[in-house]
Each structure stands twice: as C-alpha cells, then as structure tokens.
Amino acid sequence: MGFSEYGERWLERARASAHRAAERIPLIEERVSTLADASRHFTDISLRCLDQLLQQALASVHGALADGSQRLQATARAQSLADLYALQRASLPASRQRIVSELGSTIGILADAGRALSSLAWRTGNELVRAPGRGSPPSRQRPRAGGIRRRARSGAKPRP
DSSP states (O other), rough: HHHHHHHHHHHHHHHHHHHHHHHHHHHHHHHHHHHHHHHHHHHHHHHHHHHHHHHHHHHHHHHHHHHHHHHHHHHHHHHHHHHHHHHHHHHHHHHHHHHHHHHHHHHHHHHHHHHHHHHHHHHHHHHTTTTSSSSSOOOOOOOOOOOOOOOTTTOOOOOO
16 A cells, blocks of 8 residues: 555544534534523623522611611610510511521522522533434433342341
C-alpha cells in the first residue's frame, strides 16, 4: 500500500467523520435550546424565591419591631418589677407564635422553590434523554441487591 493510498483512505475517513458531525449539528442545536430554556426557568425560579424570601425577611423585621414596641410600652406601664415580669412573660406566647409562623413561611418558600427546581430538572433531563436520534431512554430500574439474605430468628446460619 503506497503513500497515496493511505492519503486517500485518510481523506475518505475524514469526509465520513465530517458528514456524521454535520448530521449531529441539529441535535446539538436542540439540546442547546433545551439547556438555555432550562437556564431561563432556573433564573426565574431563583429570583422568585429570592423575592419571596426578602419579602418574608421584611415582614419578620416589621414583626420584631412591633414586638419590641409592645414590650417597651409594657415596660413603661409597669408599676413594679413584678408587673414588668408578668407583662413580659405574657407577651412571650405571641412572640413565639409569630416566630414559628415566620419560620413556617420561610420553609414553605424554600420548599416551593425546591419542588419547582426538582420539576425543572426532571423535565430538562427527560427532554435531553429523549432528544431525537437518541432512541429510547435508558431503563430507570433500581438494581436489586444480590446475595443478601436475612438470618432466621432461630439463630440458624444462612444457606450458601
């Protein structure tokens, strides 16, 4: 086999590779579009979560200021140390309830964002896996644990 034959074979392979690459460009374009769309949705979800968290933080600050104001007013009305103690103690359940409610709201905001991001990840993954030209998606079955047996309660040894 001469040098020119090697050159011809190399050129033939290069052409075939270029042809295969050119056929894949539309598939890549679709995936890029899918990822860009997912990035936009991710940004929307993140910004919505941040906005809600900032609103919740502002509500928490207002609640804390209102609590502080009420406690200062109670302090000003107190006639004795015992009165002050009783007034402050009476305000604790309301403060505790406000804090628990605000914490629940914050957790709800984060949980909603987590669910939205999880849904986005699943949708994006499914779109990428099921892209045209890829065939059927891989099986999602969990592998079975092989060879693990439980011992009988009687203390018998497991069978080989």
